[in-house]
Amino acid sequence: MPELPEVEVVRRGLDKWVTGRTIETTKVSHSRATRNHVAGPKDFVKRLNGRTITSVNRRGKFMWLNLDDDHALVTHLGMSGQVLVQPLDAEPEKHLRIRCTFTDGGRAMHFVDQRTFGGMAIEELVATDHGQYLPEPVQHIARDPLDPHFDPESFIGGIRKKRTQVKRAILDQTLISGIGNIYADESLWRSKLHWAMPTERLTRAQATELLRHATEVMTEALAQGGTSFDALYVNVNGESGYFSRELNAYGREDEPCDRCGSLMVREAFANRSSFRCPKCQRTPRTLS
């Protein structure tokens, strides 16, 4: 499942392969992949062809390719999206949704998405703080911990003002971006916090530690090319990352905790799963 480290791996690959190149043809094979482009797939193709990609950018899990006309090709991988750079004669992938070729006759860009939660859209770039230009749909997304302008104080103050569970808070992309279910569980395990801990009870020290661990785990995952459980997450060359071998919490139900040896448990959380150590991450008193 692509979270911040996985998206950053893809961004770096795309930056290397497509920046400076001009799109010649675009084919949309599944209209749902361009559902966020309100003018429809025909307009999407028309506006993309002939445009040169000037840079590849990211905030949290959103990625966008700046074009030479003050617009950007905004891309979200959703749960199963991949952006691959393939030879022109490569067999089309089973779930190929969008394909772009370039005027230089080199490798093509494929957007592949099994579950179609991801997609692409062309959006106008709007000026924001620090002289940065963001696509309109990305403006409400908070900076992520790997962003040089990320403000730790804003996160620490913000999370302690909320009235919700700590895991819900760190999954809230308007508070801090880039964290998904996997890195949320890993950050909470490292911080010895239960996912249901009320945010108003977090001490300043706990919030600071949580942020430190979230930053740490995503930095480590990035260094290893991201986390992968199957062929659903790969870099632009179709290769998987190695961080799944380092996970301490996510997907480890009934396995011994790497810290205390207690058997890890899996619990229902907001229509998905949460993994924790019952001893290291004790249930908050108000919930027990």
Add this chain to the structure above:
DNA sequence: GTTACGACCTGCGAGC
């Protein structure tokens, strides 16, 4: 204004 929750979607594995 803030929080919670369901819908969207497809492939896979378990159970019958």
Add this chain to the structure above:
DNA sequence: TGCTCGCAGGTCGTAA
């Protein structure tokens, strides 16, 4: 063997 059902989960719209 073949069918049904539950599960995986990021984002958005809507309800409370």
